[in-house]
Amino acid sequence: MKKATVVSIDAKQNEQPLSVLRRFSRKMTESGILRSVRARRYHARPESAYKEKKSALTRIDRRRDRERLQKLGKWVPKKRGHR
Numbered sequence: 001m002k003k004a005t006v007v008s009i010d011a012k013q014n015e016q017p018l019s020v021l022r023r024f025s026r027k028m029t030e031s032g033i034l035r036s037v038r039a040r041r042y043h044a045r046p047e048s049a050y051k052e053k054k055s056a057l058t059r060i061d062r063r064r065d066r067e068r069l070q071k072l073g074k075w076v077p078k079k080r081g082h083r
Contacts, residue, residue, distance in 0.1 A: 007024070009024045
């Protein structure tokens with residue numbers, strides 16, 4: 001895990017708040033913190049091989065059960081159409 005980079009700005013004497021904010025945002029852009037955070041925002045870890053296999057077997061079992069119930073007439077598939 002990367003170490004957090006700290007960006008700090010001290011307001012100079014008689015400096016406008018808007019210029020302090022501008023300097024801060026420029027410093028954040030130069031440091032690259034925002035880019036890295038946005039890149040990691042929606043990152044999802046890949047599932048383990050065990051979990052992938054388990055979910056595949058579960059899907060196969062569900063599909064087999066639905067087909068059996070459909071043959072017996074106890075389950076009617078929903079019609080897929082426009083919303």
